[in-house]
Amino acid sequence: MRKPIIGGNWKMNKGTPSEATEMLKKLIPLVKEINSVDIVIVPPFTALYSTIECVQNTNIMVGAQNMYFEEKGAFTGETSPLFLKELGCKFVILGHSERRDIFKETNELVNKKLKKALSLGLNTIVCIGEHLEERETGRTKEIIENQFSNTFKDLNNEEMSKVVIAYEPIWAIGTGKTATPEQAEEIHVFIRELLTKNYNKKTADIVRIQYGGSIKPKNAEDIFKKENIDGGLVGGASLQADSLYEVIKAAETSIK
Ligand code: PEP
Numbered sequence: 001m002r003k004p005i006i007g008g009n010w011k012m013n014k015g016t017p018s019e020a021t022e023m024l025k026k027l028i029p030l031v032k033e034i035n036s037v038d039i040v041i042v043p044p045f046t047a048l049y050s051t052i053e054c055v056q057n058t059n060i061m062v063g064a065q066n067m068y069f070e071e072k073g074a075f076t077g078e079t080s081p082l083f084l085k086e087l088g089c090k091f092v093i094l095g096h097s098e099r100r101d102i103f104k105e106t107n108e109l110v111n112k113k114l115k116k117a118l119s120l121g122l123n124t125i126v127c128i129g130e131h132l133e134e135r136e137t138g139r140t141k142e143i144i145e146n147q148f149s150n151t152f153k154d155l156n157n158e159e160m161s162k163v164v165i166a167y168e169p170i171w172a173i174g175t176g177k178t179a180t181p182e183q184a185e186e187i188h189v190f191i192r193e194l195l196t197k198n199y200n201k202k203t204a205d206i207v208r209i210q211y212g213g214s215i216k217p218k219n220a221e222d223i224f225k226k227e228n229i230d231g232g233l234v235g236g237a238s239l240q241a242d243s244l245y246e247v248i249k250a251a252e253t254s255i256k
Helices: 017-031 045-054 083-088 098-103 109-117 132-137 140-151 157-162 181-198 201-205 217-224 240-251
Strands: 005-009 038-042 060-064 092-096 122-130 163-165 207-210 231-234
Touching: 005 092, 005 240, 017 045, 017 060, 017 092, 017 240, 038 157, 038 163, 038 240, 060 083, 083 140, 092 109, 098 140, 109 140, 122 140, 122 207, 140 157, 140 181, 157 163, 157 201, 163 181, 181 201, 181 207, 217 231, 217 240
Parallel strands: 005 038, 005 231, 038 060, 060 092, 092 122, 122 163, 163 207, 207 231
Antiparallel strands: none
């Protein structure tokens, strides 16, 4: 039994303490009875402190959208994982496609960040996914396998079991185009096979694989019902309390 996990990735939105708090004050009472789904809100860095304060003693955890692999020093503009831990962040998203595509983050860089986060006990949501052109030329599995082996390079079973993988087809992120539940499940099954092949069956059974890409209240349940889909990473629909709540409810009702 894998507990579904819903991440609300606010991207570069709601980054002021007042905007973040306003949303959270609506969300907290809506989700307060939900214990069978892990809920992680991932605001911009500038709203992390106020978000962590606001969700204290609730069932909502907080994550950061990125981190650096060094702990301190001359790395202007970067954020140390130690700062995140001290602040009270429980999760960090690594290798989001916007980081990979816009900021040129490579599998190797994401791997370094991942190893550092794991060594410090910070939970990670690690994103992988193919571009439209890669899907259309039949290369989805090849791309996923390559990202998988390089991003998770040199992790042992114990480390890998702590990672949450977000499968996010890039063509579905922020575009309103969602993978069909069948398309998503096919790749989730493939990722689970990669886990079995590269780690062991126990690890493959434990690792949660979220789907991400234009999840909305109207499509969430059909996606989450699939056997290998353990919740979602939600961008646009996580900005409003009502829509995020409906997505979380869909994850709750789809528990396998
Ligand atoms: C995301 O930010 O990871 C994401 C999936 O965004 P959206 O839900 O807006 O497509």
